[in-house]
Amino acid sequence: xxxxxxxxxxxxxxxxxxxxxxxxxxxxxxxxxxxxxxxxxxxxxxxxxxxxxxxxxxxxxxxxxxxxxxxxxxxxxxxxxxxxxxxxxxxxxxxxxxxxxxxxxxxxxxxxxxxxxxxxxxxxxxxxxxxxxxxxxxxxxxxxxxxxxxxxxxxxxxxxxxxxxxxxxxxxxxxxxxxxxxxxxxxxxxxxxxxxxxxxxxxxxxxxxxxxxxxxxxxxxxxxxxxxxxxxxxxxxxxxxxxxxxxxxxxxxxxxxxxxxxxxxxxxxxxxxxxxxxxxxxxxxxxxxxxxxxxxxxxxxxxxxxxxxxxxxxxxxxxxxxxxxxxxxxxxxxxxxxxxxxxxxxxxxxxxxxxxxxxxxxxxxxxxxxxxxxxxxxxxxxxxxxxxxxxxxxxxxxxxxxxxxxxxxxxxxxxxxxxxxxxxxxxxxxxxxxxxxxxxxxxxxxxxxxxxxxxxxxxxxxxxxxxxx
Amino acid sequence: xxxxxxxxxxxxxxxxxxxxxxxxxxxxxxxxxxxxxxxxxxxxxxxxxxxxxxxxxxxxxxxxxxxxxxxxxxxxxxxxxxxxxxxxxxxxxxxxxxxxxxxxxxxxxxxxxxxxxxxxxxxxxxxxxxxxxxxxxxxxxxxxxxxxxxxxxxxxxxxxxxxxxxxxxxxxxxxxxxxxxxxxxxxxxxxxxxxxxxxxxxxxxxxxxxxxxxxxxxxxxxxxxxxxxxxxxxxxxxxxxxxxxxxxxxxxxxxxxxxxxxxxxxxxxxxxxxxxxxxxxxxxxxxxxxxxxxxxxxxxxxxxxxxxxxxxxxxxxxxxxxxxxxxxxxxxxxxxxxxxxxxxxxxxxxxxxxxxxxxxxxxxxxxxxxxxxxxxxxxxxxxxxxxxxxxxxxxxxxxxxxxxxxxxxxxxxxxxxxxxxxxxxxxxxxxxxxxxxxxxxxxxxxxxxxxxxxxxxxxxxxxxxxxxx
Numbered sequence: 001x002x003x004x005x006x007x008x009x010x011x012x013x014x015x016x017x018x019x020x021x022x023x024x025x026x027x028x029x030x031x032x033x034x035x036x037x038x039x040x041x042x043x044x045x046x047x048x049x050x051x052x053x054x055x056x057x058x059x060x061x062x063x064x065x066x067x068x069x070x071x072x073x074x075x076x077x078x079x080x081x082x083x084x085x086x087x088x089x090x091x092x093x094x095x096x097x098x099x100x101x102x103x104x105x106x107x108x109x110x111x112x113x114x115x116x117x118x119x120x121x122x123x124x125x126x127x128x129x130x131x132x133x134x135x136x137x138x139x140x141x142x143x144x145x146x147x148x149x150x151x152x153x154x155x156x157x158x159x160x161x162x163x164x165x166x167x168x169x170x171x172x173x174x175x176x177x178x179x180x181x182x183x184x185x186x187x188x189x190x191x192x193x194x195x196x197x198x199x200x201x202x203x204x205x206x207x208x209x210x211x212x213x214x215x216x217x218x219x220x221x222x223x224x225x226x227x228x229x230x231x232x233x234x235x236x237x238x239x240x241x242x243x244x245x246x247x248x249x250x251x252x253x254x255x256x257x258x259x260x261x262x263x264x265x266x267x268x269x270x271x272x273x274x275x276x277x278x279x280x281x282x283x284x285x286x287x288x289x290x291x292x293x294x295x296x297x298x299x300x301x302x303x304x305x306x307x308x309x310x311x312x313x314x315x316x317x318x319x320x321x322x323x324x325x326x327x328x329x330x331x332x333x334x335x336x337x338x339x340x341x342x343x344x345x346x347x348x349x350x351x352x353x354x355x356x357x358x359x360x361x362x363x364x365x366x367x368x369x370x371x372x373x374x375x376x377x378x379x380x381x382x383x384x385x386x387x388x389x390x391x392x393x394x395x396x397x398x399x400x401x402x403x404x405x406x407x408x409x410x411x412x413x414x415x416x417x418x419x420x421x422x423x424x425x426x427x428x429x430x431x432x433x434x435x436x437x438x439x440x441x442x443x444x445x446x447x448x449x450x451x452x453x454x455x456x457x458x459x460x461x462x463x464x465x466x467x468x469x
Numbered sequence: 470x471x472x473x474x475x476x477x478x479x480x481x482x483x484x485x486x487x488x489x490x491x492x493x494x495x496x497x498x499x500x501x502x503x504x505x506x507x508x509x510x511x512x513x514x515x516x517x518x519x520x521x522x523x524x525x526x527x528x529x530x531x532x533x534x535x536x537x538x539x540x541x542x543x544x545x546x547x548x549x550x551x552x553x554x555x556x557x558x559x560x561x562x563x564x565x566x567x568x569x570x571x572x573x574x575x576x577x578x579x580x581x582x583x584x585x586x587x588x589x590x591x592x593x594x595x596x597x598x599x600x601x602x603x604x605x606x607x608x609x610x611x612x613x614x615x616x617x618x619x620x621x622x623x624x625x626x627x628x629x630x631x632x633x634x635x636x637x638x639x640x641x642x643x644x645x646x647x648x649x650x651x652x653x654x655x656x657x658x659x660x661x662x663x664x665x666x667x668x669x670x671x672x673x674x675x676x677x678x679x680x681x682x683x684x685x686x687x688x689x690x691x692x693x694x695x696x697x698x699x700x701x702x703x704x705x706x707x708x709x710x711x712x713x714x715x716x717x718x719x720x721x722x723x724x725x726x727x728x729x730x731x732x733x734x735x736x737x738x739x740x741x742x743x744x745x746x747x748x749x750x751x752x753x754x755x756x757x758x759x760x761x762x763x764x765x766x767x768x769x770x771x772x773x774x775x776x777x778x779x780x781x782x783x784x785x786x787x788x789x790x791x792x793x794x795x796x797x798x799x800x801x802x803x804x805x806x807x808x809x810x811x812x813x814x815x816x817x818x819x820x821x822x823x824x825x826x827x828x829x830x831x832x833x834x835x836x837x838x839x840x841x842x843x844x845x846x847x848x849x850x851x852x853x854x855x856x857x858x859x860x861x862x863x864x865x866x867x868x869x870x871x872x873x874x875x876x877x878x879x880x881x882x883x884x885x886x887x888x889x890x891x892x893x894x895x896x897x898x899x900x901x902x903x904x905x906x907x908x909x910x911x912x913x914x915x916x917x918x919x920x921x922x923x924x925x926x927x928x929x930x931x932x933x934x935x936x937x938x
Contacts, residue, residue, distance in 0.1 A: 059707045060582045113529045115763075118903070206675050207762075207903045231906035235763070238528045238907070293676070294584075294704070434587070434676045437700035438707070 028380050028463040036316060037387060040458055043312050044451035050304035051443050053081065057303060058294035058438045065291040066331040067099030067262025074287050078267040078303070078328050085311040087269035087326070088319075095330040095341045099262035100124055102211075102291055103253030105226055107197070110134060110247040113239055117232035119197065120209035120292065121254040122181060123334060124216070125225040128195070132251030133158075133224075135194050139240050143180040143187070152192040158248050159188035159196045162237050164230070167203040171361065171424040177201045178212070185225040186217045195224040195250055199233035204429035207231050211290050212432045213334055224252050264288065264330040266338045269307075271314045273461065275321040280349070281460040282325045282356035282415070283309060283453060284339075284407050286332030293436030297427070301441060302359035303328060309454040313461070320461035322354065329406040332360070339406035343413045353415040355460050355467040358404035359453065362430075364423030365445050366452050368394050372401030373416040373467040380465030381418070387455055391448055393420070416467040420452060497849045497932040505785060506856060509927055512781050513920035519773035520912050522550065526772060527763035527907045534760040535800040536568030536731025543756050547736040547772070547797050554780040556738035556795070557788075564799040564810045568731035569593055571680075571760055572722030574695055576666070579603060579716040582708055586701035588666065589678035589761065590723040591650060592803060593685070594694040597664070601720030602627075602693075604663050608709050612649040612656070621661040627717050628657035628665045631706050633699070636672040640830065640893040646670045647681070654694040655686045664693040664719055668702035673898035676700050680759050681901045682803055693721050733757065733799040735807045738776075740783045742930065744790040749818070750929040751794045751825035751884070752778060752922065753808075753876050755801030762905030766896070770910060771828035772797060778923040782930070789930035791823065798875040801829070808875035812882045822884040824929050824936040827873035828922065831899075833892030834914050835921050837863050841870030842885040842936040849934030850887070856924055860917055862889070885936040889921060 029037060061077050064070035075092060082090040100123060107119040121127070138157040140146040146161055161180045166173035180198045188196040200210035209227040216222045228236065239246050267287060273279060285302025289295025310326045330338030343350065355373065369388065371381045378399065385395035401419040403411035411417050430436045460467070498506060530546050533539035544561060551559040569592060576588040590596070607626040609615040615630055630649045635642035649667045657665035669679035678696040685691045697705065708715050736756060742748060754771025758764025779795045799807030812819065824842065838857065840850045847868065854864035870888040872880035880886050899905045929936070 055707065059704060062582070062584050113531070115531050205904070205906075205908050206677065207906065208675065208677070231904070231908050234908050235528060235906070238524065435674070435700070437674075437676065437704070439674050439700050439703050 028383050028465060029459065033462050037455055037458055040312055040454050041451050044309070044454045045447050047308065047312065047447070049311060050308035050446050050450040051441065053304035053307055054296055054300040054441055055438060057300050058296045062294045063289050063291045064287065064295060066097055066264050066288050066334050066337070068291060071264050071288055075265050075267055078287055081307065082267070082269035085307060086314050087310070088272045090269040092265040092267050093341065093345055095264045095266055095338045096261050097264070097331050097334060097337045098256050098258070099260055100256045101254065103127060103255065105252045105254070107226065108249045109236065109239060110249050112242065112244045112246065115235060117235065118207045118209055118229040119226040120211045121252050122214040122225040122227060123211055123290065124214050124256065125185070125252065125254050126222050127252040127254045128224050128250055132249055133194055134247060134249045137236065137240065137246045137248050138193065143184060146184070146191065147187055149191055151190050154192040156192065156194045158250065159191065159193040160236065161198045162233055164199060165201050165203055165428060167425060167428070169423055169425050170421060171427060173203070174201065174428060181212050181227070182215055185214055185223055186220050189221045189223045193223060197226050197228050197248065197250065200227040200229055202230060202428050202431060202433065205230055206435065208433045208435055210432045211292060224250065226250065226252060264338070266330050266342055267328040268325065269310070270323050270325040271310060271319055273321050273323040274319040277323050278352050279322040280325045280353045281322050281457055282327055282353055283457055284327045284329060284356060284358040286338065286360060286406055287328040288331050288333055290333055290432050292432070292434040294438065295436060296438045297362050297430055297436050297440055298432070299332070299360045301363060301446065304446070305359050305450045305453050308450050309457050312454045313458050320458060322461040324457050324461050332406050336406055336409050339409035343409050350413045350415065353410060355416045355418065356403060356407050356410055357418045357420060357453065357456060358407040360405040361422055361424055362427035363440060363442050363445050364425065364427065366393050366420045366422050366449050368396055368421040370396035370401040370419045370421065371399050372411065373399065374469040375399070377465040377467045380463050384456065384459045387459065388452055391452055393452060416469060418456060422449065497852050497934060498928065502931050506924055506927055509781055509923050510920050513778070513923045514916050516777065516781065516916070518780060519777035519915050519919040520910065522773035522776055523765055523769040523910055524907060526769050527765045531763045532758050532760045533756065533764060535566055535733050535757050535803050535806065537760065540733050540757060544734050544736055547756055550776065551736070551738035554776060555783050556779070557741045559738040561734035561736050562810065562814055564733045564735055564807045565730050566733065566800050566803060566806045567725050567727070568729055569725045570723065572596060572724065574721045574723070576695065577718045578705065578708060579718050581711065581713045581715065584704060586704065587676045587678055587698040588695040589680045590721050591683040591694040591696055592680055592759065593683050593725065594654070594721065594723050595691050596721040596723045597693050597719055601718055602663055603716060603718045606705065606709065606715045606717050607662065612653060615653070615660065616656055618660055620659050623661040625661065625663045627719065628660065628662040629705065630667045631702055633668060634670050634672055634897060636894060638892055638894050639890060640896060642672070643670065643897060650681050650696070651684055654683055654692055655689050658690045658692045662692060666695050666697050666717065666719065669696040669698055671699060671897050671900060671902065674699055675904065677902045677904055679901045680761060693719065695719065695721060733807070735799050735811055736797040737794065738779070739792050739794040740779060740788055742790050742792040743788040746792050747821050748791040749794045749822045750791050750926055751796055751822055752926055753796045753798060753825060753827040755807065755829060755875055756797040757800050757802055759802055759901050761901070761903040763907065764905060765907045766831050766899055766905050766909055767901065768829045770832060770915065774828050774915070774919045774922050777919050778926050781923045782927050789927060791930040793926050793930050801875050805875055805878050808878035812878050819882045819884065822879060824885045824887065825872060825876050825879055826887045826889060826922065826925060827876035829874040830891055830893055831896035832909060832911050832914050833894065833896065835862050835889045835891050835918050837865055837890040839865035839870040839888045839890065840868050841880065842868065843938040844868070846934040846936045849932050853925065853928045856928065857921055860921055862921060885938060887925060891918065
């Protein structure tokens with residue numbers, strides 16, 4: 001036996017022993033349930049339902065920002081679809097907040113070399129005066145550089161942060177980039193800027209800016225905040241490199257309608273458990289979207305996946321033991337308003353949320369699952385991972401998941417969760433842009449991811465394991 | 470010797486025999502010239518000049534549609550750059566035409582499901598009435614389908630052609646798609662349509678429409694013509710699939726200023742030949758661009774490549790035998806106006822244009838060269854191909870090149886040409902869009918392509934071979 005053959009044999013032996021030890025432990029699913037799981041997997045891998053739901057939502061409703069006409073239409077759409085899909089119960093729960101109106105945003109380099117440039121107002125920003133504002137640009141390569149200058153030193157200039165987000169499979173480039181978007185206007189105002197313009201938080205090379213939520217702070221002057229497309233940020237940097245003053249014109253009509261309390265709603269549907277109906281396995285996604293694309297990826301995908309997953313399970317002859325609850329959250333984009341409201345509304349019931357998973361991260365194939373569960377249930381998680389492994393899902397050694405986006409609020413309120421991580425390499429090419437449209441949805445990846453969510457929900461609803469900490 | 474080894478040996482033998490037969494023939498370049506060619510290659514592969522020129526043109530001038538302010542600025546820019554680069558002679562030749570103003574273009578699906586959609590006016594189109602027009606959509610999957618319906622049968626509807634351009638390495642998908650753009654308005658008007666909206670001629674998935682020239686016909690009613698972005702074309706098709714009437718609103722303020730005769734100019738510079746100054750080796754590119762990006766690929770690239778190639782040769786201690794002439798053509802986009810004017814202005818001199826090559830096809834690496842020369846010079850072309858082969862350039866077996874874009878007009882007037890073909894797979898992602906910007910330029914591919922153009926021009930200016938037919 002060659003050395004190489006020996007190594008292979010030893011590795012096989014180790015794997016076999018590990019498998020044997022696993023097989024030796026008590027199985028969560030019995031043979032009949034295992035057969036149902038396999039059938040659900042086959043159904044989901046064939047079904048066009050999740051795609052059809054996304055196609056319907058993006059074609060018939062379109063974008064749906066908190067408080068907008070699209071938001072209202074999407075709530076009706078979701079209720080009707082859930083009823084048509086045979087959910088045992090369907091209801092809405094009111095969520096209130098403010099209604100921000102994007103208006104128009106125009107920008108132009110005035111000097112030294114005039115160019116129109118593409119900007120979008122950041123979500124929540126005020127507008128400029130009607131005539132717009134023209135000011136020289138103060139350039140900062142990073143948010144830290146902007147923070148480092150003295151208060152009131154910018155003398156009415158437009159602060160420009162040119163930091164470029166990095167592309168990573170798990171989207172880890174988002175964190176270092178998004179700080180400027182959320183907090184840049186407050187810091188720039190403290191430094192004396194008249195407005196802030198930042199390079200879009202995005203990895204694409206389109207003249208399409210990326211919006212997203214920003215915040216003001218009590219006691220700090222509100223200034224307009226906008227994102228510039230990546231190629232236009234390059235152009236601005238190249239003009240600045242020449243060492244002359246660069247003057248920028250900005251005109252934005254964004255505003256928040258302070259008089260109107262906007263109303264939206266969480267839309268909830270469930271298939272009631274046959275043995276433990278009070279114990280809830282939840283599947284989440286957010287129904288709202290930014291107002292620039294049709295919200296196909298963010299988060300039409302999640303809507304389609306979780307509604308289809310629950311429906312497939314609802315087609316079984318008998319309901320699983322636990323209740324499967326689909327929660328379509330309102331107003332995620334403007335600050336998890338729906339999720340926070342859900343935690344308030346369901347305070348007494350929160351301990352009965354035995355596990356939850358959200359989908360809100362695009363169309364890449366799922367390659368990893370990370371639990372955040374009580375240690376006593378890790379064997380059950382390993383069994384689920386075993387079922388998902390043939391679909392390319394690896395089990396993370398960590399047990400610290402906190403729930404994706406909305407589910408993080410439920411997780412903070414004590415709910416165990418499982419996070420499924422997809423290849424997010426190109427997610428930030430489209431995120432919060434007008435390019436977030438149906439054509440970006442890969443129907444084959446969608447089938448696989450829907451199958452994984454279907455299997456997760458079925459398994460969690462049938463297992464005797466308790467995931468709670 | 471194994472069978473495989475035998476095949477390899479035989480292949481080597483065949484190659485060696487072929488090389489020996491080539492080496493046996495008279496060489497066009499002597500040892501000193503060969504050394505100069507090698508040095509030029511090394512210089513071009515290191516030089517940032519072509520990139521710097523594109524950066525300067527796109528940053529300091531921007532887009533430059535025939536007759537616009539940018540067009541005027543680009544002429545001054547080109548003259549100054551050529552002088553700074555040491556050209557022996559630099560001059561301009563007037564080109565006149567009309568000045569088309571894009572104005573704004575807005576479109577919206579009104580029913581059954583309201584959506585804003587992204588359109589651009591096609592170049593040369595008229596606008597709508599001030600109030601815009603709203604009409605039901607008549608859908609055709611191909612231009613042939615539109616042609617097939619009866620005259621005056623569309624009853625004021627908006628004709629919509631949804632044909633999707635295919636992606637190919639050599640851009641061959643463009644031909645089948647572009648007919649609708651150029652001739653669609655005439656046919657749609659004959660069928661009784663009030664306007665024509667077509668899916669953009671482009672291979673991208675951005676909500677960015679592709680403009681490009683269209684034509685009217687004497688005696689046929691002029692109707693507005695616009696291109697719709699690919700994702701919006703999908704959305705419109707998906708709404709139409711539902712079988713209900715789909716109503717579209719279109720508002721365009723495009724117009725041609727018929728009162729003003731627009732003036733532009735070909736910008737020409739040359740390094741005068743030391744022995745055969747009247748014989749011209751030409752390098753072409755077009756200085757104008759569409760008015761939506763910064764014309765970095767189309768055709769800033771060509772401008773940078775041909776100016777840099779000539780400059781590198783001009784740095785040699787002695788001018789090559791023939792004159793190297795760089796022609797930056799005006800008004801290519803609106804109908805090769807500069808090239809046509811050049812042929813008129815240089816009628817007597819056309820037989821002295823011994824060979825020409827244009828660059829107007831993006832940033833992919835050159836993988837093929839195709840001559841269109843007198844048969845007596847094919848051995849010389851093979852020698853050039855031998856020098857270029859290490860850079861990945863294969864010699865086409867054909868001898869039928871007609872010159873890229875502008876050069877086709879000179880080719881029609883008798884000039885021999887060589888066409889260099891790059892990988893154009895992604896060219897039509899950006900072509901005629903606002904995304905045609907500097908970041909799309911790959912500096913490394915640009916160096917290689919510039920080196921190839923430098924070597925072509927040097928070789929053609931030094932060889933004793935006569936390429937003329």
